[in-house]
Amino acid sequence: MAARDIHGIEAPWTEFKVVGKSHRKIDGMAKATGEAVYADDIQLPGMLHAKTLRSPHAHAKIVSIDTSKAEALPGVHAVITGKDMPIQYGVIPWTPDETALAVDKVRFIGDEVAAVAAIDEDTANAALELIEVVYEELHAYMDPRESLERDEPQIHPNRKNNNVSKHVELEFGDVDGARKASDVVVEGHYEFHGSTHTAIEPHCAVAKVSPEGVLTIWSATQISHYVHRALARVLEWEPQKIRVIQPCIGGAFGGKSDPFSLEFCVAKLSQLTGRPVKMLWTREEVFYAHRGRHPMSLDYTTSATKDGKITGVDAKILIDGGSYSSFGLVTTYYSGQLLTGPYDFPSYRYDSTRVFTNKPPCGPKRGHGSVQPRFAFECQLDEVAEKLGMDPIEIRRKNFHGEHTKTVNGQRITSSGFMECLDKVEKGSGWTERRGKLPFGRGLGVAGSMYISGTNYPIYPNEMPQAGIQLKVDRSGLVTVFSGANDIGQGSNSVVRYIVAEELGMDAADVRVIAADSDLCPVDLGAYSSRVTFMVGNATIDAARKLRKKIVTALAEKWEVPEARVRLIEGRAIDLEDTERSIPSREAFEIAEARFDTLGSTGAYNTPTLGGDYRGGTIGASPAYSFTAHIVEVDVDEETGRITVPKVWCAHDCGRALNPRLVAGQIEGSVYMGIAETLLEDHKVNRFGLHSGPSLLDYRIPTAIDTPEIEAYIVESLDPEGPYGAKEAGEGPLHSAIPALANAVYDAVGIRLRELPFTPAKVLKALREKREQESKAGGAAAAMDRHLGTH
Amino acid sequence: MRVLTLDVNGDRLETAAPDHWTLLEVLRYKLGLTGSKQGCDKGDCGACTVLVDGKPVLACLTLAAEAVGSKVTTIEGLRPAHLEGGGTGVDPVQDAFDRCGALQCGFCQPGMMLTARALLNENPNPDRTEIQKALSGNLCRCTGYTQILEAVETAIAESTESEPPRPAWTQDHPHVREDAL
Numbered sequence: 016m017a018a019r020d021i022h023g024i025e026a027p028w029t030e031f032k033v034v035g036k037s038h039r040k041i042d043g044m045a046k047a048t049g050e051a052v053y054a055d056d057i058q059l060p061g062m063l064h065a066k067t068l069r070s071p072h073a074h075a076k077i078v079s080i081d082t083s084k085a086e087a088l089p090g091v092h093a094v095i096t097g098k099d100m101p102i103q104y105g106v107i108p109w110t111p112d113e114t115a116l117a118v119d120k121v122r123f124i125g126d127e128v129a130a131v132a133a134i135d136e137d138t139a140n141a142a143l144e145l146i147e148v149v150y151e152e153l154h155a156y157m158d159p160r161e162s163l164e165r166d167e168p169q170i171h172p173n174r175k176n177n178n179v180s181k182h183v184e185l186e187f188g189d190v191d192g193a194r195k196a197s198d199v200v201v202e203g204h205y206e207f208h209g210s211t212h213t214a215i216e217p218h219c220a221v222a223k224v225s226p227e228g229v230l231t232i233w234s235a236t237q238i239s240h241y242v243h244r245a246l247a248r249v250l251e252w253e254p255q256k257i258r259v260i261q262p263c264i265g266g267a268f269g270g271k272s273d274p275f276s277l278e279f280c281v282a283k284l285s286q287l288t289g290r291p292v293k294m295l296w297t298r299e300e301v302f303y304a305h306r307g308r309h310p311m312s313l314d315y316t317t318s319a320t321k322d323g324k325i326t327g328v329d330a331k332i333l334i335d336g337g338s339y340s341s342f343g344l345v346t347t348y349y350s351g352q353l354l355t356g357p358y359d360f361p362s363y364r365y366d367s368t369r370v371f372t373n374k375p376p377c378g379p380k381r382g383h384g385s386v387q388p389r390f391a392f393e394c395q396l397d398e399v400a401e402k403l404g405m406d407p408i409e410i411r412r413k414n415f416h417g418e419h420t421k422t423v424n425g426q427r428i429t430s431s432g433f434m435e436c437l438d439k440v441e442k443g444s445g446w447t448e449r450r451g452k453l454p455f456g457r458g459l460g461v462a463g464s465m466y467i468s469g470t471n472y473p474i475y476p477n478e479m480p481q482a483g484i485q486l487k488v489d490r491s492g493l494v495t496v497f498s499g500a501n502d503i504g505q506g507s508n509s510v511v512r513y514i515v516a517e518e519l520g521m522d523a524a525d526v527r528v529i530a531a532d533s534d535l536c537p538v539d540l541g542a543y544s545s546r547v548t549f550m551v552g553n554a555t556i557d558a559a560r561k562l563r564k565k566i567v568t569a570l571a572e573k574w575e576v577p578e579a580r581v582r583l584i585e586g587r588a589i590d591l592e593d594t595e596r597s598i599p600s601r602e603a604f605e606i607a608e609a610r611f612d613t614l615g616s617t618g619a620y621n622t623p624t625l626g627g628d629y630r631g632g633t634i635g636a637s638p639a640y641s642f643t644a645h646i647v648e649v650d651v652d653e654e655t656g657r658i659t660v661p662k663v664w665c666a667h668d669c670g671r672a673l674n675p676r677l678v679a680g681q682i683e684g685s686v687y688m689g690i691a692e693t694l695l696e697d698h699k700v701n702r703f704g705l706h707s708g709p710s711l712l713d714y715r716i717p718t719a720i721d722t723p724e725i726e727a728y729i730v731e732s733l734d735p736e737g738p739y740g741a742k743e744a745g746e747g748p749l750h751s752a753i754p755a756l757a758n759a760v761y762d763a764v765g766i767r768l769r770e771l772p773f774t775p776a777k778v779l780k781a782l783r784e785k786r787e788q789e790s791k792a793g794g795a796a797a798a799m800d801r802h803l804g805t806h
Numbered sequence: 807m808r809v810l811t812l813d814v815n816g817d818r819l820e821t822a823a824p825d826h827w828t829l830l831e832v833l834r835y836k837l838g839l840t841g842s843k844q845g846c847d848k849g850d851c852g853a854c855t856v857l858v859d860g861k862p863v864l865a866c867l868t869l870a871a872e873a874v875g876s877k878v879t880t881i882e883g884l885r886p887a888h889l890e891g892g893g894t895g896v897d898p899v900q901d902a903f904d905r906c907g908a909l910q911c912g913f914c915q916p917g918m919m920l921t922a923r924a925l926l927n928e929n930p931n932p933d934r935t936e937i938q939k940a941l942s943g944n945l946c947r948c949t950g951y952t953q954i955l956e957a958v959e960t961a962i963a964e965s966t967e968s969e970p971p972r973p974a975w976t977q978d979h980p981h982v983r984e985d986a987l
């Protein structure tokens with residue numbers, strides 16, 4: 016199949032004017048000058064400030080709450096508790112197990128119990144101290160294995176499978192048979208730790224309720240639409256009386272993709288007080304709100320033939336979900352569904368169980384659910400290669416599943432530039448010349464991965480489009496785009512601008528984008544699962560082409576020429592065969608408006624029917640997959656156990672790069688985040704459920720000094736269904752950074768690290784064990800030699 | 807409560823705030839200069855960085871009262887100062903950050919750009935290690951710092967009329983230097 020035609024069949028040209036070039040971002044200057052408005056920058060007249068009282072216990076019943084003293088404090092305007100909003104919600108409609116504030120019980124240290132609105136934050140904080148809560152402590156689960164075995168007390172009562180949040184078991188092909196028939200088998204246990212997003216902007220929401228009962232909420236969310244739905248449900252408010260606006264957002268990475276307690280609280284408090292209310296979480300609160308990477312215990316077995324062909328992969332995964340479901344249903348599926356590329360697995364089985372514990376709830380962090388299994392599998396592939404004496408890049412090439420194929424679990428693969436990704440990093444890193452020739456302590460490791468560009472699973476079942484766009488054309492020559500998508504810094508509003516400018520032949524500066532305001536914009540489902548560029552991009556092309564059609568038709572009629580002769584380009588409309596005939600876009604719009612009435616158009620995108628024919632087969636079924644290859648260079652200090660990463664080469668197949676610089680930024684940011692969680696970050700709670708370091712300093716996110724040099728390569732496989740062939744770039748390039756680093760450590764010092772993060776203590780322990788083993792083996796060999804009298 | 811007279815971006819401004827309020831709080835919530843960001847409120851992230859007498863300072867750890875008598879520069883002050891100095895557009899640091907794609911979510915960037923501005927004022931031609939060091943108090947979660955470093959080096963290249971950095975990906979995308987906007 017050819018890559019998607021770039022301008023539609025009727026277009027008489029084939030070259031891009033805007034797309035594919037590194038334009039500035041639409042909001043770059045606003046951000047550069049401090050003009051951009053983020054949630055906490057909003058100040059409304061008479062606004063109150065709200066604060067949350069949180070549970071000091073990891074698991075407890077709430078016996079009573081007395082708010083009377085807090086209410087009596089001068090300056091306090093309202094106090095609310097769980098009974099004010101008892102309706103349960105959850106981002107996945109099948110698992111609504113959260114409430115805005117705790118009802119009856121608390122499930123982790125930090126669980127929200129009450130909220131206060133006061134004239135300022137100091138007064139609100141003082142009021143929190145006056146709320147008297149009597150708890151009855153319950154046994155707290157800190158180890159997911161215990162949650163699996165023990166049923167009482169149940170973290171979420173009345174669930175039929177005790178403390179299990181979700182269990183998925185699927186087998187494709189004959190895994191056991193493949194194993195028996197194989198020449199090499201690698202088995203291993205891997206531990207993947209939790210990590211969190213730490214967007215630099217803490218969560219913040221502002222609400223106001225008009226006398227007519229219209230709630231307007233500004234929230235730092237990446238899923239406005241689901242927040243809208245959750246607010247309507249919990250507040251029992253008609254959805255048309257709710258307006259959700261996402262202002263500029265200071266990073267998200269999945270950490271702002273659930274509806275959060277603060278959104279409900281500011282709405283309720285504003286309703287009760289008749290005044291605008293703001294709540295800004297502290298950094299510590301953000302650490303507890305979490306929704307980050309799930310810790311996973313992974314048992315993997317990979318079987319292969321002696322020429323390096325994978326024959327089967329068998330996985331058993333225990334997932335620590337923390338205290339609530341969040342996206343857990345999807346996480347559990349993703350932990351298995353997304354591993355089946357870029358390699359061909361003739362057989363595959365996974366058995367994933369997500370359990371509840373009394374820790375901060377886990378959720379989606381960049382590379383949701385699939386980063387952990389990718390680590391385990393890519394490490395095993397390295398071991399298979401080693402056993403067979405194969406080059407680790409070669410074994411990856413050998414198992415590549417190709418383009419336009421189907422994976423063992425029924426995922427449709429369209430374009431894939433994986434082989435080119437491998438070529439690029441191989442060449443860039445000097446793999447062939449350097450690998451194996453570096454001094455002891457230095458090493459190179461490789462890994463590959465794939466990721467989705469959105470999925471056809473729309474979270475709540477419906478037949479409507481997943482993305483929508485609306486265009487309005489102005490007589491001034493301005494085109495305004497209304498986009499429901501959440502721009503979280505990745506640049507979705509910019510992409511929308513580039514596409515409209517491309518399609519309508521405009522100067523990109525004359526395209527303005529109004530986004531993520533539910534009163535103004537059509538629905539988009541949100542910035543998650545790397546769906547935005549693909550889906551919103553396609554919706555934008557759809558809308559722009561409908562509009563272009565009108566303009567071209569009107570001009571062709573007016574000029575009495577065939578439509579094919581009319582071209583919109585660089586701010587003008589021209590007659591291709593009579594270049595004297597050339598008018599500015601503005602005049603073209605006027606002619607079209609005179610011909611057709613007020614100009615506008617809508618566009619939409621929905622995925623084709625995809626996925627395997629089995630329960631869960633649509634989860635992880637994406638219209639297009641991105642592919643990545645990493646090579647990481649490490650330096651392992653044998654004395655201190657410290658691993659440093661001087662350089663990372665990452666090649667990512669994002670289909671067509673609509674703006675190469677923004678793609679490079681996504682690759683670099685992903686690589687950085689992957690290396691950070693491999694070496695430094697650890698979202699750990701102690702046995703009481705207290706976070707081990709809920710500050711940016713203690714959590715150790717890397718600085719400009721700690722971050723490796725990153726060489727990004729963009730591979731463009733041109734997907735047949737992506738907008739101009741584009742696919743995702745924001746999450747894929749994180750995955751293989753982690754196993755590539757692990758494999759590099761093996762190359763450097765001969766130890767296989769299977770437990771993340773790779774702290775100096777773990778490195779030293781593994782080195783010691785290796786030395787002991789070697790001296791034992793050496794001793795045994797010497798003894799054998801003596802015995803045999805070889806000397 | 808305390809009445810404060812502050813010199814912010816060249817303006818003499820009078821305001822009143824509780825004694826314990828930080829410079830960041832006064833700038834953001836009293837003076838409406840919300841360009842300075844709060845990422846942690848405890849000195850870890852650098853998002854609140856402003857220049858006090860030309861030196862980068864964490865506004866979340868500075869009492870507003872301490873800034874009395876000093877010249878405070880916030881991100882809002884860069885462009886006007888650049889224009890006043892006879893320049894056009896925005897400060898070259900701001901421009902380079904925008905062009906190099908450094909502004910992803912942008913939340914860390916006011917602090918980052920002010921730190922970079924202070925560095926370049928002191929040392930117009932720092933090498934990469936010096937830039938990394940200078941920026942190491944400013945955390946960014948989006949960019950992996952790569953395009954930030956590229957931006958600072960681009961600003962330097964412009965002022966020293968030398969070659970700007972060329973990352974690997976630009977070799978396959980030669981057209982990317984067409985900054986059409």
Ligand code: FES
Binds near residue numbers: 846847851854864867
């Ligand atoms: S807000 Fe000042 S250092 Fe983070």
Ligand code: FES
Binds near residue numbers: 504908910912946948
């Ligand atoms: S651009 Fe988002 S934190 Fe730096």
